[in-house]
Amino acid sequence: MITLSNAVVEIEHLKILQGVSFEISPNSFYCLVGPNGSGKTTVLKLIMKILQVNSGNVDTVDPKDISYLPQNLPDPPFLSVGEVISVAIKKNNKGSDSRQEILDALAEQFHLEGLLERNFSDISAGEKQRVWLAFAIAQEKDMIIMDEPLSSVDRNSREEFYSLLKEVSLEGRTLLVVTHDIDMALHYADKIISLQGGRVVFDGSPSEFVS
Amino acid sequence: MAVVAATFVFAIVGVFAGPSDLSFQDTYNGLMRSDDGVMTTVVWSIRIPRVILSVLVGASLGLSGVLIQLSTRSPIGDPNLFGIGGGAVIFMAAVTVGLISIPVYGVFLGAMASSLIVALFLTALSSNRNLTPVKFAIMGIAVGALMVSLGTSVISYGRVFPSQVIGLVAGSFSASSWQLIYFLTCSLFACLAGSLVFSSRLLPITLGDDIAKSLGVNPIKTRIYLMSIAAALAGSSVYAGGLIGFVALISPHIGRRFVGNSPVSLILISAFTGGLLTLLSDQVARLLFAPIELPVGLATTMLGAPLMMYLAWRYK
Numbered sequence: 001m002i003t004l005s006n007a008v009v010e011i012e013h014l015k016i017l018q019g020v021s022f023e024i025s026p027n028s029f030y031c032l033v034g035p036n037g038s039g040k041t042t043v044l045k046l047i048m049k050i051l052q053v054n055s056g057n058v059d060t061v062d063p064k065d066i067s068y069l070p071q072n073l074p075d076p077p078f079l080s081v082g083e084v085i086s087v088a089i090k091k092n093n094k095g096s097d098s099r100q101e102i103l104d105a106l107a108e109q110f111h112l113e114g115l116l117e118r119n120f121s122d123i124s125a126g127e128k129q130r131v132w133l134a135f136a137i138a139q140e141k142d143m144i145i146m147d148e149p150l151s152s153v154d155r156n157s158r159e160e161f162y163s164l165l166k167e168v169s170l171e172g173r174t175l176l177v178v179t180h181d182i183d184m185a186l187h188y189a190d191k192i193i194s195l196q197g198g199r200v201v202f203d204g205s206p207s208e209f210v211s
Numbered sequence: 212m213a214v215v216a217a218t219f220v221f222a223i224v225g226v227f228a229g230p231s232d233l234s235f236q237d238t239y240n241g242l243m244r245s246d247d248g249v250m251t252t253v254v255w256s257i258r259i260p261r262v263i264l265s266v267l268v269g270a271s272l273g274l275s276g277v278l279i280q281l282s283t284r285s286p287i288g289d290p291n292l293f294g295i296g297g298g299a300v301i302f303m304a305a306v307t308v309g310l311i312s313i314p315v316y317g318v319f320l321g322a323m324a325s326s327l328i329v330a331l332f333l334t335a336l337s338s339n340r341n342l343t344p345v346k347f348a349i350m351g352i353a354v355g356a357l358m359v360s361l362g363t364s365v366i367s368y369g370r371v372f373p374s375q376v377i378g379l380v381a382g383s384f385s386a387s388s389w390q391l392i393y394f395l396t397c398s399l400f401a402c403l404a405g406s407l408v409f410s411s412r413l414l415p416i417t418l419g420d421d422i423a424k425s426l427g428v429n430p431i432k433t434r435i436y437l438m439s440i441a442a443a444l445a446g447s448s449v450y451a452g453g454l455i456g457f458v459a460l461i462s463p464h465i466g467r468r469f470v471g472n473s474p475v476s477l478i479l480i481s482a483f484t485g486g487l488l489t490l491l492s493d494q495v496a497r498l499l500f501a502p503i504e505l506p507v508g509l510a511t512t513m514l515g516a517p518l519m520m521y522l523a524w525r526y527k
């Protein structure tokens with residue numbers, strides 16, 4: 001369980017978050033929505049302990065128990081697509097399957113079969129996001145936090161990946177995903193939190209969000 | 212395996228080939244008998260130490276290069292390009308001109324400490340979130356140029372013999388000895404062990420700090436640790452052979468083509484590739500215009516620069 005209570009973040013006298021409060025309870029799929037600059041990325045950074053609050057309180061878990069995809073992901077130099085995903089598998093290999101089997105299964109799930117041997121920096125933006133998604137899922141952690149993970153993925157595949165994330169949450173994991181796809185959030189999320197100007201303007205179920 | 216085998220083959224060739232015009236039989240006798248006067252001296256006090264030292268220095272550079280490249284996410288990471296070896300050059304220059312006078316092991320440790328200072332400065336730079344790997348590489352090259360010019364200033368100040376100066380800034384194994392081998396063996400194996408202990412953190416830190424943290428790796432601590440090992444390796448290599456360019460830069464790229472990025476294999480292959488390249492370069496430097504010797508750093512650059520251009524061409 002993660003709780004923000006009245007969290008305020010100021011950077012250079014600018015109030016980026018002006019008292020944000022919400023709760024993330026286990027085994028649910030949360031979507032965090034809101035216009036550009038509303039503070040979504042800042043909220044995730046608080047949860048990941050990358051930033052600290054100026055006032056208020058953030059009650060969160062150890063960052064290493066969260067599978068986190070930041071908004072701006074660096075291109076890892078040198079590594080192939082398969083090697084990038086393998087870094088996540090190596091860290092947390094619960095099952096009895098070999099790493100290669102896990103890698104092959106993920107590649108199939110995220111349509112990366114032909115790409116595993118390719119240099120990561122050579123593939124397209126949408127393909128990279130699919131690799132990072134596989135990377136996040138591969139860590140097999142109970143909490144997954146992603147900042148606009150599908151912004152470059154084409155519309156048709158996006159639908160498919162949201163339903164995949166839904167399945168992941170149904171396996172008993174907690175997801176917090178920042179997105180601009182309101183319609184996807186309405187369809188797949190259990191809860192929607194909406195930010196505007198550094199404040200929570202909505203926190204509830206998709207059906208409440210519509211009305 | 213091929214790289215390991217090639218290192219041994221060329222090491223043996225290096226023992227048997229040389230400007231002193233010894234026949235194969237003479238060399239063999241020198242190798243096997245301890246009472247053969249000049250042959251024994253040439254083989255045991257000149258050729259064998261030189262071959263071993265060039266492999267040790269090259270392996271130190273190759274290992275140093277892979278650690279720097281992974282810590283800074285820069286494909287052109289090289290301690291001698293980024294001024295880490297240059298820190299040791301300044302110190303060695305000060306020792307050479309008599310500004311500092313301490314016992315030999317003090318000089319050895321001093322060279323490593325001087326490299327460490329530059330490395331920690333670069334590590335602080337690379338931990339700045341706004342510094343992309345490209346910007347970092349540009350700053351590293353600037354630091355490298357600054358260090359070499361400072362080192363050269365110290366040398367000019369001291370009016371030392373040109374051959375000593377060239378040995379320091381362009382690399383030379385002509386002063387090889389068993390004592391140097393002892394020092395280098397200690398530093399190389401300690402650093403190799405240190406790198407292997409941290410090998411599981413090498414790939415996570417190339418994925419950026421935020422992801423590294425979520426994988427349970429502290430990126431800042433890890434970089435300080437790896438850059439310190441890289442500095443010890445660079446400082447000891449300058450102590451033993453002067454500033455030798457390109458070996459650290461290209462060895463990891465060549466090695467990666469054989470074993471991929473699996474960290475333990477990459478560490479080992481980078482060290483072996485560095486050893487082999489330096490051994491080969493030193494043989495070329497020694498024999499090309501025999502009896503006149505080229506500085507080994509010139510040979511590594513002649514070998515390394517075209518290889519680097521080829522790799523850059525093939526790189527995306």
Ligand SMILES: Nc1ncnc2c1ncn2[C@@H]1O[C@H](COP(=O)(O)OP(=O)(O)O)[C@@H](O)[C@H]1O
Pocket residue numbers: 011012014016034035036037038039040041042043
């Ligand atoms: N380091 C920073 N310095 C100055 N302003 C910042 C900084 N980080 C974020 N901001 C500002 O805070 C606001 C919220 O940013 P962010 O959380 O990234 O928004 P979102 O992710 O919702 O688009 C934006 O107006 C942004 O310009």
Ligand SMILES: [Mg+2]
Pocket residue numbers: 040041042071147
């Ligand atoms: Mg954002």
